[in-house]
Amino acid sequence: xxxxxxxxxxxxxxxxxxxxxxxxxxxxxxxxxxxxxxxxxxxxxxxxxxxxxxxxxxxxxxxxxxxxxxxxxxxxxxxxxxxxxxxxxxxxxxxxxxxxxxxxxxxxxxxxxxxxxxxxxxxxxxxxxxxxxxxxxxxxxxxxxxxxxxxxxxxxxxxxxxxxxxxxxxxxxxxxxxxxxxxxxxxxxxxxxxxxxxxxxxxxxxxxxxxxxxxxxxxxxxxxxxxxxxxxxxxxxxxxxxxxxxxxxxxxxxxxxxxxxxxxxxxxxxxxxxxxxxxxxxxxxxxxxxxxxxxxxxxxxxxxxxxxxxxxxxxxxxxxxxxxxxxxxxxxxxxxxxxxxxxxxxxxxxxxxxxxxxxxxxxxxxxxxxxxxxxxxxxxxxxxxxxxxxxxxxxxxxx
Ligand SMILES: Cc1cc2nc3c(=O)[nH]c(=O)nc-3n(C[C@H](O)[C@H](O)[C@H](O)COP(=O)(O)OP(=O)(O)OC[C@H]3O[C@@H](n4cnc5c(N)ncnc54)[C@H](O)[C@@H]3O)c2cc1C
Numbered sequence: 001x002x003x004x005x006x007x008x009x010x011x012x013x014x015x016x017x018x019x020x021x022x023x024x025x026x027x028x029x030x031x032x033x034x035x036x037x038x039x040x041x042x043x044x045x046x047x048x049x050x051x052x053x054x055x056x057x058x059x060x061x062x063x064x065x066x067x068x069x070x071x072x073x074x075x076x077x078x079x080x081x082x083x084x085x086x087x088x089x090x091x092x093x094x095x096x097x098x099x100x101x102x103x104x105x106x107x108x109x110x111x112x113x114x115x116x117x118x119x120x121x122x123x124x125x126x127x128x129x130x131x132x133x134x135x136x137x138x139x140x141x142x143x144x145x146x147x148x149x150x151x152x153x154x155x156x157x158x159x160x161x162x163x164x165x166x167x168x169x170x171x172x173x174x175x176x177x178x179x180x181x182x183x184x185x186x187x188x189x190x191x192x193x194x195x196x197x198x199x200x201x202x203x204x205x206x207x208x209x210x211x212x213x214x215x216x217x218x219x220x221x222x223x224x225x226x227x228x229x230x231x232x233x234x235x236x237x238x239x240x241x242x243x244x245x246x247x248x249x250x251x252x253x254x255x256x257x258x259x260x261x262x263x264x265x266x267x268x269x270x271x272x273x274x275x276x277x278x279x280x281x282x283x284x285x286x287x288x289x290x291x292x293x294x295x296x297x298x299x300x301x302x303x304x305x306x307x308x309x310x311x312x313x314x315x316x317x318x319x320x321x322x323x324x325x326x327x328x329x330x331x332x333x334x335x336x337x338x339x340x341x342x343x344x345x346x347x348x349x350x351x352x353x354x355x356x357x358x359x360x361x362x363x364x365x366x367x368x369x370x371x372x373x374x375x376x377x378x379x380x381x382x383x384x385x386x387x388x389x390x391x392x393x394x395x396x397x398x399x
Contacts, residue, residue, distance in 0.1 A: 011316045021077055025084040037089035038362050046095055046224040048171055055126025060100055063324055064108040069121035075257055075322040079264040086268030090372035091222025093265050098167035101261050103130030103182050106254040110241050119180055128179035129171050133163035133228055141385050144194055150185040159185055159233040169226025175210040179203045187244045196247035200239040207233030219371030256322060256333040262380045263315050263336040266344030269369045270308040273351035276366050277301055280355050300350040308347060311340040331393040338386040341376035348373045
């Protein structure tokens with residue numbers, strides 16, 4: 001096949017706009033993200049000034065409506081941005097994802113026009129940092145078991161409870177809270193089932209504070225993770241998204257793109273790891289021969305490459321089919337995250353193995369990718385949750 005034929009259909013850059021986006025993000029990553037990644041990882045620090053620059057590039061509101069300051073791009077664009085950033089700094093990429101997907105895309109999808117007009121321009125420019133708070137100290141996968149409550153009081157709701165593991169929950173080392181939290185809390189009960197509702201909590205709302213910044217994480221150390229505390233936090237009723245009890249719908253609508261972009265993070269990790277082991281296997285010699293001449297090293301490289309290509313094709317195909325304004329890819333958004341995250345972890349592990357002792361230290365990057373890769377099997381749904389969901393969704397499917 002000639003180059004021209006190969007380029008007829010490019011699954012990864014289907015339009016000129018996607019191609020330009022990839023080039024722009026890749027340049028930004030090379031020039032600005034890569035040089036700070038190692039230092040921010042070792043200091044466990046979120047790079048807020050760099051994050052704000054993503055706003056100048058139109059990336060913070062990448063999928064948000066242009067009418068409200070967003071870039072109005074599609075799921076493929078979101079995948080491109082997350083893949084490219086995570087090929088350099090998955091921790092910084094996670095902070096980006098928590099803001100742009102968990103908070104901004106969710107609000108864009110589920111909020112009303114007043115809420116979008118009030119918050120999306122500030123979130124898309126980078127003036128405000130957003131996060132999403134679902135998990136709690138005692139509840140993660142079992143969402144309906146959450147304990148945080150929202151009680152109606154005149155024209156307000158009073159929020160009480162604690163949220164755990166919240167990416168961007170604090171934006172610095174002084175426990176400064178995120179500017180906006182998209183929060184899930186129990187607002188009542190219907191037919192014996194808890195009703196979960198979604199709220200927009202601003203930094204200025206009284207009773208909202210950071211309990212602690214969570215330290216000593218294995219990886220993703222370029223993003224801040226925090227526990228949030230809500231003590232009689234008073235929120236105007238205008239900050240309820242949709243109606244009481246709508247949260248399961250909100251979660252379902254947003255989970256597809258969340259899982260897709262988490263899978264895209266793993267693609268970035270794998271691509272960078274393959275690049276590192278492939279180069280090293282040529283440069284490094286043992287027993288008078290380059291490493292790549294040894295069968296066991298060939299297996300590490302070849303299996304990594306083939307598994308990466310398979311996962312990449314799956315991720316971009318699901319992105320191509322995903323309409324951000326509709327549900328419809330539930331099964332395969334679980335599928336891509338299940339496949340890509342374990343692939344990313346395994347590929348980073350093989351890269352470290354190929355680099356030997358050098359692979360085990362920060363300067364050679366793959367050890368950081370190896371640590372970051374593990375989180376993607378846990379956050380945004382554990383791999384066991386994906387297995388459970390996929391098996392449920394396949395129940396009545398014939399092959
Ligand atoms: C760095 C980091 C960032 C995060 N960012 C956010 C964020 O921004 N917002 C947010 O809301 N949350 C966030 N989380 C939380 C994350 O989504 C949860 O950790 C995850 O959903 C798992 O929940 P859990 O930790 O409570 O584990 P659990 O749900 O208690 O699970 C523990 C183990 O039991 C397994 N398990 C549970 N139920 C079942 C079952 N039915 N069948 C089989 N196995 C089961 C799980 O798969 C897992 O292996 C983050 C977590 C981390 C570590």
